[in-house]
Amino acid sequence: xxxxxxxxxxxxxxxxxxxxxxxxxxxxxxxxxxxxxxxxxxxxxxxxxxxxxxxxxxxxxxxxxxxxxxxxxxxxxxxxxxxxxxxxxxxxxxxxxxxxxxxxxxxxxxxxxxxxxxxxxxxxxxxxxxxxxxxxxxxxxxxxxxxxxxxxxxxxxxxxxxxxxxxxxxxxxxxxxxxxxxxxxxxxxxxxxxxxxxxxxxxxxxxxxxxxxxxxxxxxxxxxxxxxxxxxxxxxxxxxxxxxxxxxxxxxxxxxxxxxxxxxxxxxxxxxxxxxxxxxxxxxxxxxxxxxxxxxxxxxxxxxxxxxxxxxxxxxxxxxxxxxxxxxxxxxxxxxxxxxxxxxxxxxxxxxxxxx
Amino acid sequence: xxxxxxxxxxxxxxxxxxxxxxxxxxxxxxxxxxxxxxxxxxxxxxxxxxxxxxxxxxxxxxxxxxxxxxxxxxxxxxxxxxxxxxxxxxxxxxxxxx
Numbered sequence: 001x002x003x004x005x006x007x008x009x010x011x012x013x014x015x016x017x018x019x020x021x022x023x024x025x026x027x028x029x030x031x032x033x034x035x036x037x038x039x040x041x042x043x044x045x046x047x048x049x050x051x052x053x054x055x056x057x058x059x060x061x062x063x064x065x066x067x068x069x070x071x072x073x074x075x076x077x078x079x080x081x082x083x084x085x086x087x088x089x090x091x092x093x094x095x096x097x098x099x100x101x102x103x104x105x106x107x108x109x110x111x112x113x114x115x116x117x118x119x120x121x122x123x124x125x126x127x128x129x130x131x132x133x134x135x136x137x138x139x140x141x142x143x144x145x146x147x148x149x150x151x152x153x154x155x156x157x158x159x160x161x162x163x164x165x166x167x168x169x170x171x172x173x174x175x176x177x178x179x180x181x182x183x184x185x186x187x188x189x190x191x192x193x194x195x196x197x198x199x200x201x202x203x204x205x206x207x208x209x210x211x212x213x214x215x216x217x218x219x220x221x222x223x224x225x226x227x228x229x230x231x232x233x234x235x236x237x238x239x240x241x242x243x244x245x246x247x248x249x250x251x252x253x254x255x256x257x258x259x260x261x262x263x264x265x266x267x268x269x270x271x272x273x274x275x276x277x278x279x280x281x282x283x284x285x286x287x288x289x290x291x292x293x294x295x296x297x298x299x300x301x302x303x304x305x306x307x308x309x310x311x312x313x314x315x316x317x318x319x320x321x322x323x324x325x326x327x328x329x330x331x332x333x334x335x336x337x338x339x340x341x342x343x344x345x346x347x348x349x350x351x352x353x354x355x356x
Numbered sequence: 357x358x359x360x361x362x363x364x365x366x367x368x369x370x371x372x373x374x375x376x377x378x379x380x381x382x383x384x385x386x387x388x389x390x391x392x393x394x395x396x397x398x399x400x401x402x403x404x405x406x407x408x409x410x411x412x413x414x415x416x417x418x419x420x421x422x423x424x425x426x427x428x429x430x431x432x433x434x435x436x437x438x439x440x441x442x443x444x445x446x447x448x449x450x451x452x453x454x
Contacts, residue, residue, distance in 0.1 A: 021365065045365055047402065061369060065402060
């Protein structure tokens, strides 16, 4: 836990809270800043979900049973053969926008779960996994994970999710039924590059004030939609490479977007060994490199898909973590950066919570 | 009373510092010990045995009286010294990962 006052200059590092476990994701409730959920995972001991009711000072394990609804059936394995759906871990926790007791969980093998009792019990929203295309979904290199959950602040029944490597889906009925929202995406590794499913979507971000506009970092390509995913267009523009994992939107400027370009799908480090955040103030296409305070030589880390976050203070803070264990912060919307910590294990996720 | 020793990660999760003692009614087997353990410490559910199959997780091993009991039937009586509490039942995280 890294904490600072509103100036965001002097940071306190507290912990480790769950030593020896991988923390896939931590996220606080927008409805109650003191309520925070954490996904704790281990190859030895499986999945644990932790909850804090005091802003992260103390934690309690809550429910860790994620039963697939009904007989799960199969999806495709890497070799194209049917493979049974098996729960492995929770990649992403997304607390409800208005109820701190309600939280969604995106899991591997890809499925969406919901708890309405603060994480004690979990029920699958199985309309997603039971979509007609489900038996054709295949895992990406990191597993078949549901890693992105975006809730629409203007419509409590609308949810977006993204799955590697099934693509992006939208529900307009609170998760009962789903449709792929992938028109406009092109993935050259697919037999049909414009197929409805099979795209390796890495991350989707939304600004609260424009819920029909989404920005996507796909395996390759930075994409944008202005009609809630009905059609996407590429906005990679002048980026040095359009491969990457993270994407996020400025808290107060809905056309200001951030990405961290990574050299390629087989070389997961910044081009030229220079760690650069790229910012567009035009909703894509025109990007500027932000380098002040970031290493500009010999840097070969990756920035994973949930490892960037923005705060909501007047001068928007941007944060990201690396696989080399650094967490960098900027209190001026990305103009200047400084490391908050340098020597953590690989950072899987970064989230910000503003406490009173 | 049955004595159970957990690996450090699970002691932290269960919020215990030392070995655990459990009262078991009836035969002392892997299943009855783990059932009693999970009843007393619900946060351990799913971390030693898979929720769905109730099988030992792959990187967990069970030992007692210097014997590896991991592949024994979960309903086979545990060694007498474990059952009478003079030796602990050990839950061990396997050495794995390089």
